[in-house]
Amino acid sequence: MFELSTEGKEFVKKELARYETIESAIIPALYRVQKENEGWVSEDAIGHLSELMNIPEARINEVFHFYTMFNKKPVGKYHVQVCCNVACAMAGTREIADAFMKEHDVKEGEMTSDGRFTFTRVECLGSCDTAPMMQINDDYHENLTPESAQQLLKDLK
Amino acid sequence: MEVKLLTEHYSDDNYRTLEGYKAKGGYEDLAKAFKMKPEDIISEVKASGLRGRGGAGFPTGVKWGFLPNNGETRYLLCNADEGEPCTFKDRMMMERAPHQLIEGMIISAFAVNSPKSYIYIRGEYVYATRVIEKALKEAYDAGLLGKNIMGSGFDHDMDVYVGAGAYICGEETGMISSLEGKKGQPKLKPPFPAVQGYLKKPTIVNNVETLAAVKYIIRDGAEAYKKHGTEKSTGTKLFSVAGDVNKPGNYEVPLGYPMIDLINNECGGMKNGKKLKAAIPGGTSAPILNAEEVERATLDYECLAEMGSMLGSGSIVIMDETRCMVDMLKVIAHFYHHESCGQCTPCREGTGWLHKLVSGVVNGTAQVSDIDLLCEVANKMKGRTICALSDAAALPVLGIVPKFRDEFQFFIEQGYSKVQGRANA
Numbered sequence: 001m002f003e004l005s006t007e008g009k010e011f012v013k014k015e016l017a018r019y020e021t022i023e024s025a026i027i028p029a030l031y032r033v034q035k036e037n038e039g040w041v042s043e044d045a046i047g048h049l050s051e052l053m054n055i056p057e058a059r060i061n062e063v064f065h066f067y068t069m070f071n072k073k074p075v076g077k078y079h080v081q082v083c084c085n086v087a088c089a090m091a092g093t094r095e096i097a098d099a100f101m102k103e104h105d106v107k108e109g110e111m112t113s114d115g116r117f118t119f120t121r122v123e124c125l126g127s128c129d130t131a132p133m134m135q136i137n138d139d140y141h142e143n144l145t146p147e148s149a150q151q152l153l154k155d156l157k
Numbered sequence: 158m159e160v161k162l163l164t165e166h167y168s169d170d171n172y173r174t175l176e177g178y179k180a181k182g183g184y185e186d187l188a189k190a191f192k193m194k195p196e197d198i199i200s201e202v203k204a205s206g207l208r209g210r211g212g213a214g215f216p217t218g219v220k221w222g223f224l225p226n227n228g229e230t231r232y233l234l235c236n237a238d239e240g241e242p243c244t245f246k247d248r249m250m251m252e253r254a255p256h257q258l259i260e261g262m263i264i265s266a267f268a269v270n271s272p273k274s275y276i277y278i279r280g281e282y283v284y285a286t287r288v289i290e291k292a293l294k295e296a297y298d299a300g301l302l303g304k305n306i307m308g309s310g311f312d313h314d315m316d317v318y319v320g321a322g323a324y325i326c327g328e329e330t331g332m333i334s335s336l337e338g339k340k341g342q343p344k345l346k347p348p349f350p351a352v353q354g355y356l357k358k359p360t361i362v363n364n365v366e367t368l369a370a371v372k373y374i375i376r377d378g379a380e381a382y383k384k385h386g387t388e389k390s391t392g393t394k395l396f397s398v399a400g401d402v403n404k405p406g407n408y409e410v411p412l413g414y415p416m417i418d419l420i421n422n423e424c425g426g427m428k429n430g431k432k433l434k435a436a437i438p439g440g441t442s443a444p445i446l447n448a449e450e451v452e453r454a455t456l457d458y459e460c461l462a463e464m465g466s467m468l469g470s471g472s473i474v475i476m477d478e479t480r481c482m483v484d485m486l487k488v489i490a491h492f493y494h495h496e497s498c499g500q501c502t503p504c505r506e507g508t509g510w511l512h513k514l515v516s517g518v519v520n521g522t523a524q525v526s527d528i529d530l531l532c533e534v535a536n537k538m539k540g541r542t543i544c545a546l547s548d549a550a551a552l553p554v555l556g557i558v559p560k561f562r563d564e565f566q567f568f569i570e571q572g573y574s575k576v577q578g579r580a581n582a
């Protein structure tokens with residue numbers, strides 16, 4: 001059973017008091033779970049939050065399923081999100097994403113067997129002047145080339 | 158020529174700290190605003206002709222004037238969701254000049270008498286969020302937020318809310334739903350947010366750039382602000398330029414600036430000396446312009462509307478002669494299909510159809526009659542839905558398909574791209 005750390009619970013309590021309505025704390029709470037649960041939110045975490053926040057599970061699930069940044073299944077240590085919107089596609093990111101998945105022999109959204117990577121194609125990340133670009137966990141990597149992109153992954157610990 | 162009103166100090170790394178910002182006259186315009194009557198600030202913003210920089214271009218002062226005088230708490234929301242593909246100006250503004258936005262927001266909040274505001278930032282903007290949070294703390298510590306700001310008697314609290322990945326949360330009522338802790342689904346208008354918004358209270362939603370611009374209207378006065386731009390499109394605007402130019406990036410120019418000058422001067426011309434083929438002038442929802450139109454276009458609301466397109470969020474994608482328009486439309490159609498929130502049938506079904514039809518052209522399953530079908534589907538999606546995403550998905554189709562019909566026909570008949578040949582088929 002997933003349970004937030006003591007600090008995590010404190011965080012959620014503070015968020016509950018931060019906004020005009022307690023429901024506004026659902027997104028921040030889900031982010032916190034994701035942070036403490038290796039990058040994804042498990043089913044049982046929703047029950048835990050429901051109890052902690054005194055908000056029905058269905059209400060939390062509604063939010064959980066609407067937003068793409070909450071991962072519904074385990075993701076690799078490095079979540080590699082390759083922007084494939086217009087400017088990046090023009091600069092060759094679709095080929096970069098394909099090469100990643102081919103080399104690691106996974107489909108989009110699947111975790112590699114060593115648990116290191118999950119690859120997804122995402123929409124514009126607002127960094128089109130430095131296309132082609134991708135986001136790995138919280139960080140942007142810009143002005144890529146097919147080679148530099150491959151190297152970047154190899155250099156990750 | 159660039160006219161750096163908002164971006165004057167963006168190359169100064171210190172500008173993002175309170176100290177560095179104050180060294181350049183930061184928060185002096187707030188002090189000036191506090192000496193004015195709130196209604197006079199609204200009049201000044203109205204007189205300046207400032208129009209919303211988030212996409213719809215609605216006159217800001219007029220919107221503020223819609224707030225009912227019923228004694229209810231008013232909220233101010235800054236739209237920093239920046240989801241329109243190929244727009245990246247708000248991110249730069251927040252990262253380089255967080256206090257400029259905060260100052261513009263406090264002035265705006267004072268003008269509309271709002272005790273509480275939020276900056277709604279898209280979840281992917283982790284770094285911008287950190288910068289804004291740090292700046293908010295500095296502002297609170299310096300007494301620029303909270304009770305009795307600068308001894309003015311005006312109280313205001315400001316907070317950040319971070320989204321979690323959904324383009325539709327950039328639509329103002331979707332954003333309000335999201336902030337309320339719900340799915341980010343748009344709501345039917347009217348009632349407009351100014352009358353019934355966040356928590357059903359009167360709410361003003363404005364884009365990052367709009368709120369920051371308010372500071373300069375107070376600093377220079379409406380008359381001076383209006384000297385930039387054209388008669389109907391006043392002021393300066395940030396344009397995010399991406400694609401096949403030598404120097405992509407954000408450029409602040411007066412509205413009415415010739416698009417071709419922006420390409421050739423600020424952006425250093427076409428990359429690799431290639432020929433210009435087309436440009437998307439205002440985010441992917443804006444119908445595409447062909448090269449001949451780009452030559453004539455000026456960057457203002459009127460000219461682009463006359464050309465059947467729009468200024469939108471001010472994001473420009475430049476495409477050279479090697480670009481396949483079928484491929485470009487496929488990328489765009491995928492985006493809107495992915496982002497439709499699914500509440501309205503024309504949008505949910507229509508975005509799916511568009512994506513399927515364009516994919517069919519690329520996959521070799523389409524017939525020539527599908528070209529007209531694309532336009533037919535797009536036409537049926539317009540003006541019949543809760544929010545404008547459906548239109549935003551239809552418009553690019555109605556721009557690209559008629560203007561580059563030959564490329565669609567060729568692809569269907571020959572099974573590969575007319576422009577890129579068999580290699581990319």
Ligand SMILES: Cc1cc2nc3c(=O)[nH]c(=O)nc-3n(C[C@H](O)[C@H](O)[C@H](O)COP(=O)(O)O)c2cc1C
Nearest residue numbers: 209210211236238239240327328329363364367545
């Ligand atoms: C589908 C859709 C997405 C939108 N996304 C954004 C956005 O990311 N940022 C933004 O400022 N406005 C966006 N808008 C426009 C907002 O609804 C609203 O008009 C704007 O925030 C008002 O601010 P302004 O008057 O200062 O431009 C979007 C509209 C639609 C229909």
Ligand code: SF4
Nearest residue numbers: 498500501504542544
């Ligand atoms: S038009 Fe599309 S995105 Fe907008 S509310 Fe309807 S279904 Fe949702």
Ligand code: FES
Nearest residue numbers: 083088125127128
């Ligand atoms: S298209 Fe990739 S960051 Fe905008």
